[in-house]
Amino acid sequence: MATEPEAGVDRLILFSDGVMAIAITLLILPLTEIEPARGATLADVAAENWGALFAFALSFAVIANYWTIHHAIFRPVRRQNSPLVLLNMLWLAAIVFLPFPTSLIEHELDGGFATLYICNLLAISALNLLIDNYLLHHPELTDGQAIDETREHVMGSAFSVAALVIALIISFFSAAVGVWALLLLFPAQVIAGRVSRKSPLARLK
């Protein structure tokens, strides 16, 4: 990474939004390459490609969800430095990688493909946790009033990591059940939100 000092974070956020917007839109490409057999009906196409349709819906929801998390994490951030840029680039690399395991699980869940998919999500959530933690220890990069907010995000990311580790362990026994266990991610975030809001320092702003 370049040797720049702290600087405004606007371009980093715009670049990240661009990458996420493209990654979420590219998910439709495998579906556009489906050529229905002569005389096939919509029901035939759906029956043959339900795996691809499910994988599209799952990964769309996952990236949309990580976008809202990225948005929440970076809201108080005002300046960037090289470690934050590096962590964010690793985070983006994990987002951009997601269409690859997505296309693998369209074909097959077993053989380790579901595990790769869950590991990819785990990498994104772990990087969330690292970014949250980095910001907590570098309040000079933020607007200075949002420490409670960042602490709440740490808890949210930690709950996500825990939910993903559970899904990962399940996937070693049954790939399909492991993928369904990803739905644990959504209650994990809601619980994390409730727990941290009950704390006495909860959000003022």
Place this chain on the structure above:
Amino acid sequence: MATEPEAGVDRLILFSDGVMAIAITLLILPLTEIEPARGATLADVAAENWGALFAFALSFAVIANYWTIHHAIFRPVRRQNSPLVLLNMLWLAAIVFLPFPTSLIEHELDGGFATLYICNLLAISALNLLIDNYLLHHPELTDGQAIDETREHVMGSAFSVAALVIALIISFFSAAVGVWALLLLFPAQVIAGRVSRKSPLARLK
């Protein structure tokens, strides 16, 4: 979705514009994969691929039109909250999905493919209506002066939904006529605009 409180809406709009810009541009990809047979002329290529050319033009017009509607709906919006983000993400999912039915109707209208295409548009317009309605009941997310404007958008979206339901019913009888009936969308919007402007509360700004 993450547990963030209300916040500025700039990043949500930028992300949405990015997604729409990519979805509208990806529509050309099926056309770039055409390889003309040796000795074929432009007339041959056009004759063989008029379905793809028509589908490109139709979906481009549709996404461009929904972009202007999204622009109009979000103009008075100043803050976001979790339900608005969720509704907008569902809206984007329906936009990103559009290239899939587009590529299906390039091959074949019958067999339910035209119906899927129209249902996709119906989903987008219905989400428009839900977003309009949500904003009407949450004026605290807007700049407070645009209630008439939002009310007009509700009418515009309702007219679109009605035009699409008509096209959908027609498509059950004849897929081709159903697709042509989509052109009802454009007069529906013009009429909606006229009706709401005649109302005594019509736009001041």
Place this chain on the structure above:
Amino acid sequence: MATEPEAGVDRLILFSDGVMAIAITLLILPLTEIEPARGATLADVAAENWGALFAFALSFAVIANYWTIHHAIFRPVRRQNSPLVLLNMLWLAAIVFLPFPTSLIEHELDGGFATLYICNLLAISALNLLIDNYLLHHPELTDGQAIDETREHVMGSAFSVAALVIALIISFFSAAVGVWALLLLFPAQVIAGRVSRKSPLARLK
């Protein structure tokens, strides 16, 4: 198009930039699908695909050039209205369409493909001229001081249209010479710039 009144033009410009950025980047996709034969060297790959390499370079230069023209035209624009949005969407449709004739001329210039390519550029330049002209007659959409600038752009677009009409006519006799005649576009712009700067009202700012 939706029935919105005049409004700030920022989102329209951002959306246009997104579309152009994607269209210019998608040009590389056909090249990434080249799979060199076993034992082939770079010289072999280049010899087999020089048409694709040339078409990539030409269309990249064309879109980059039209981006600078769009930037120049929209610099003084402050507000949008429905006709301007419609003209801009047609302009974007012509930009998004360009990868299609680009991929056709990668295979073959004759048979009308070079003519389609030149017609596509002609459509973009003609829309430039229409947008310039529309702004000239609607100074209320601009910052009010840039009429001379817009008049200069009208002349630049008119020169481009003229150069493209010449290239189009040449392409009827020889497709290859017609494509080379596109290089007339660059001196046309330089001449247009010189002519309009010599006029007594030339740019003050």
Place this chain on the structure above:
Amino acid sequence: MATEPEAGVDRLILFSDGVMAIAITLLILPLTEIEPARGATLADVAAENWGALFAFALSFAVIANYWTIHHAIFRPVRRQNSPLVLLNMLWLAAIVFLPFPTSLIEHELDGGFATLYICNLLAISALNLLIDNYLLHHPELTDGQAIDETREHVMGSAFSVAALVIALIISFFSAAVGVWALLLLFPAQVIAGRVSRKSPLARLK
């Protein structure tokens, strides 16, 4: 290029970010086209496609790195003129081109493909050097206080060019060693940063 006078640089930076965001995301496309054989495990897929995985990781790191350099170079820039736009467009063309040699080295390093890849990076770094140098001689385009910063970027770009020339020469003898020599880029930037910070005029801001 159009004949515009100096103007704000925001749209140029946004357009560049868009292009880089798309180029970095498109790198995943070749991986999404992998269809594992029936009964293949993740280990089989990884073993067959390690070249594609390595090429993805390498090119992602390369573009992410060039993004941070572009960010650093353009931080003090406030205005643009035609030569700067032209240099930036050439720079973007070299970035957009990168997925092509990336897809070639996925198949084969020998036969000149690794050399093409390194030449592509050399073109980007050489254009960095030209842009830095241009800004150094046109301080009127910058905010006027960042000459030392720009001088430091000249040194960083020069070190990158030197590291790439070494990798290029190595690649003539062994393509694989030449690619590994690209890792010299990272220490080159760190050294460049240290050297220029020790100079008495080092950054104040």
